[in-house]
Amino acid sequence: MSDERRLALALVSPALLWTLAFFAVPFAAMLLLSFAHMEGRTVVQGLSLANYAKALGEPSHLKALINSVEITVTVTVVSVALAWPLAATIAWSVPARWQRAALLMAVLPFWTSYVVRSYSWALVLGKNGVVNQAFGAVGLGPFELASTRFATVLGFTHFFVMLLTLTIYANLIQLSPNYARAAQDLGAGRLRTLWHVILPLTLPGIVTGAFVTFVLCIGDYITPQILGGNTELTLPQLIMLQMGRGGNFPMASALSVILMAVVTLAYAASARWLRLDRL
Amino acid sequence: MRRLGYLYLALAYGFIFLPVVVLVVFSLQDGRLPVPPFQGFSLRWYGKILSDRGLMTAxxxxxxxxxxxxxxxxxxxxxxxxxxxxxxxxxxxxxxxxxxxxxxxxxxxxxxxxxxxxxxxxxxxxxxxxxxxxxxxxxxxxxxxxxxxxxxxxxxxxxxxxxxxxxxxxxxxxxxxxxxxxxxxxxxxxxxxxxxxxxxxxxxxxxxxxxxPVEIWSMLRSGLSPATNAIGSLVFLASALVVIALEALFRRSK
Missing domain, CATH: 1.10.3720.10 (MetI-like)
Incomplete structure (x- = not known):
């Protein structure tokens, strides 16, 4: 091995070792633990699939997985649908010198604390909250908005619209206006240009943003815990419950591995368009 | 088309800023609950959190x-x-x-x-x-x-x-x-x-x-309070200022 290569390896190894020691090894430990089981309050290591069977077989556990997937897919689709026009409006309708300011404004609430942001939605949607008071003023309601799936989805959507607006804007602004011009010269109307030319060209930005949304959303504990109430559980809530109540680490591990598997599936489905290195 | 764009922009900003505005407004609430009606302007919740040892340590x-x-x-x-x-x-x-x-x-x-x-x-x-x-x-x-x-x-x-x-x-x-x-x-x-x-x-x-964040989380468990709004607003205002300052700096250097 040449000196140069040896040096390069020396530069890479601290980061690699850190990732292996504090990411790969912990994950392996968790994977191993997921095949263990509890006897009373002690963990007995073994190679049983009982935790997985229970996680996917028992309706109360399976329901959490289904809830999580449903909520995450809804949030991802709704967020993309709201963020794309927002990014496009900023990129096309706002004068160039104001675009950065407009974008900065659109993501400013991103910098509130994550826990506090969920909490503020609970305030907005609560029984005495702003929304219900506004409805009350015109003689409607009050509606049961807090502690529902709607609240969870809304809280998530709020966060991810900001994130997706950034990634989609970055994608849109790089597009040469010649594509649209060419399409229109060839006789395509505005909508056809948008649908058949612009939209496919922004697909990498959309898919990358959507994937990140999916990963962050499906693994989040705070938003469903604060906004969803106890009406239904998501997978992360179930995981935390397993750890808290009975200290059932093996079950929590198995559920985490399942969570990880779902993310891997999402990755496989979107890998073709994914540009994680160009986020 | 452009007018429609600006309408959408206004609605989107409304949605994005709604929780933040509610958070900040009711951090100034002169009452025990951070919900309408607004009972008057007070900075006492800010005083409370700034003198909270646990919070400041966190x-x-x-x-x-x-x-x-x-x-x-x-x-x-x-x-x-x-x-x-x-x-x-x-x-x-x-x-x-x-x-x-x-x-x-x-x-x-x-x-x-x-x-x-x-x-x-x-x-x-x-x-x-x-x-x-x-x-x-x-x-x-x-x-x-x-x-x-x-x-x-x-x-x-x-x-x-x-x-x-x-x-x-x-x-x-x-x-x-x-x-x-x-x-x-x-x-x-x-x-x-x-x-x-x-x-x-x-x-x-x-x-x-x-x-x-963990300390704020444990504050939440004791129920709604304008004190939570106050710490949230403080964190938001501080980080927003940093972001805007960096942006201005970036602009000037360009």
């Missing part, structure tokens, strides 16, 4: 964890990017994959894995444990940003320095780092933001000394 803890863990993540990420960008090693694609991998895993799982490992090794939860977790989540980010920023003109500048007899340390410190300063700054700033705001890893890996 704030300091968060700043320390964010600063140290982001520094470590930046150094590791920068060195790795430098190493992988300059020569093609056997397996360099795999190495890049390994370094980026934590980005695709939920923080909950990273936290749970570390908790499992630390439990088995008999390591007690602490701010150090949390910091280790935060390096894991920020390292991929720092690496990716530095790696993307390394271009050809930089490589030739480095080669020139080496040809003139500079040691590798000097090349790194006097050529690569200054040339990459904007990317390094951005990576550090983003890492600090993520670490500062991270909840679940800190929740799992701390016990007695906690970070700010």
């Amino acid at each position: 704030l300091g803890n968060s700043a320390a964890v964010a600063g140290v863990s982001s520094g470590v993540a930046l150094v590791l990420g920068f060195l790795a990017a430098h190493g992988l960008a300059r020569v093609r090693l056997p397996g360099s694609v795999l190495m890049r994959g390994v370094l980026i991998a934590p980005m695709t895993v939920s923080y909950l799982i990273i936290g749970l894995g570390l908790l499992t490992l630390f439990n088995q090794m008999g390591v007690k939860p602490s701010l150090w444990a949390t910091g280790i977790g935060h390096v894991v989540i920020n390292l991929p980010l720092c690496f990716a940003i530095c790696f993307a920023a390394m271009g050809d003109h930089q490589k030739s500048a480095e080669r020139a320095a080496r040809d003139l007899g500079a040691s590798e340390m000097r090349v790194l410190w006097h050529v690569s780092a200054p040339m990459l300063a904007p990317a390094l700054g951005a990576a550090f700033f983003l890492s600090v933001t993520f670490s500062w705001d991270e909840f679940i890893i800190a929740f799992l890996l701390t016990r007695f000394d906690v970070t700010l």
Whole structure:
């Protein structure tokens, strides 16, 4: 091995070792633990699939997985649908010198604390909250908005619209206006240009943003815990419950591995368009 | 078309700012509950949180964890990017994959894995444990940003320095780092933001000394209070000021 290569390896190894020691090894430990089981309050290591069977077989556990997937897919689709026009409006309708300011404004609430942001939605949607008071003023309601799936989805959507607006804007602004011009010269109307030319060209930005949304959303504990109430559980809530109540680490591990598997599936489905290195 | 665009923009901004406005307005509430009707203007909740020892300690803890863990993540990420960008090693694609991998895993799982490992090794939860977790989540980010920023003109500048007899340390410190300063700054700033705001890893890996998000979380459990609004508003205003200041700085330097 040449000196140069040896040096390069020396530069890479601290980061690699850190990732292996504090990411790969912990994950392996968790994977191993997921095949263990509890006897009373002690963990007995073994190679049983009982935790997985229970996680996917028992309706109360399976329901959490289904809830999580449903909520995450809804949030991802709704967020993309709201963020794309927002990014496009900023990129096309706002004068160039104001675009950065407009974008900065659109993501400013991103910098509130994550826990506090969920909490503020609970305030907005609560029984005495702003929304219900506004409805009350015109003689409607009050509606049961807090502690529902709607609240969870809304809280998530709020966060991810900001994130997706950034990634989609970055994608849109790089597009040469010649594509649209060419399409229109060839006789395509505005909508056809948008649908058949612009939209496919922004697909990498959309898919990358959507994937990140999916990963962050499906693994989040705070938003469903604060906004969803106890009406239904998501997978992360179930995981935390397993750890808290009975200290059932093996079950929590198995559920985490399942969570990880779902993310891997999402990755496989979107890998073709994914540009994680160009986020 | 343009008018429709501006209407959508207004609605979107309304949606995006609604919770923040409610948060800030009712942090000034002169009453016990942060909900309408607004009962008058008062700063007493700000006084309350600023004199809250637990909260201020947590704030300091968060700043320390964010600063140290982001520094470590930046150094590791920068060195790795430098190493992988300059020569093609056997397996360099795999190495890049390994370094980026934590980005695709939920923080909950990273936290749970570390908790499992630390439990088995008999390591007690602490701010150090949390910091280790935060390096894991920020390292991929720092690496990716530095790696993307390394271009050809930089490589030739480095080669020139080496040809003139500079040691590798000097090349790194006097050529690569200054040339990459904007990317390094951005990576550090983003890492600090993520670490500062991270909840679940800190929740799992701390016990007695906690970070700010964990402390706010335990405030929430005692119910709605304008004090929570006040700390939330304070954090928001401080970070918004930093972001706007950086943006202004960036504009001027361009």
